[in-house]
Amino acid sequence: MLRVVSAALIGLVFGIGIVVSGMANPAKVLNFFDVFGTWDPSLMLVMASALVVTFVGYRFVLKRQAPAFDRTFHLPTKRNLDVPLIAGSALFGIGWGIAGFCPGGAIPALGSGELSPLIFVAAMIGGILGANGLRAAFARRRVLA
Template sequence: MKALAGYLAGLLFGLGLAISGMTDPARVIDFLDVAGDWDPTLMFVLGGAVVTTFIGYRLVWRRQAPLFESRFQLPTRHDFDARLLGGAALFGVGWGLSGYCPGPAVASFVGLSAPLMAMLVAMVVGWWLARVVSR
């Protein structure tokens, strides 16, 4: 059941990305172009996600435990370090340059193009480098 719930959540997320147009990197690039042809679509998608998350967390925290686990697993670290800030900066730069973040990139895999392939390769290399550096 846990794997099925994860699959359904991923499917719902991917459908949401596709329906909202967030698999189109031009939407992200146009959102960042505040001095030109600005497209506010991403702001509304993110706003919808924040509202949904706000409501969802209020409902989940009423439970004693998650549906498919014995307890909630919450992060224990609360500090900011160079690795966290550097990773966030790299993520933002990559997203701004390519127009893709990992979710929409994977959801867009069906329409594979050269820029998408370059982004996916860079993402995998980044994951590999992060593992090598963190050892």
């Protein structure tokens, strides 16, 4: 139960941070990418702040034997760059540049009552399901070959 409560509180703090920083507003994000127009460099400050918090936080937290509400840390073990990672990163960046939303900004923006974050989240869920379906189809194809 404490795991669920702590995850909800962490999500709430993250969502509040996204809203306060303006990252739930796609116009603010798109203005960051408009270098020759209405450029808004504040996204760099948000990203730099997130990097500093993450850098310090990981060093502090990973000194512990285990997380507070789990037996082990669940850290990525994959170290190589492969096609799915590069393609996924490119699609993420392209989608962010076109829509002005990333998952972290779109989910808190659902509370705005506007249609655009709802469309984005629905498309994101469709993309996740489609990617999982493709991955499963390719895995089955490899087994049959």
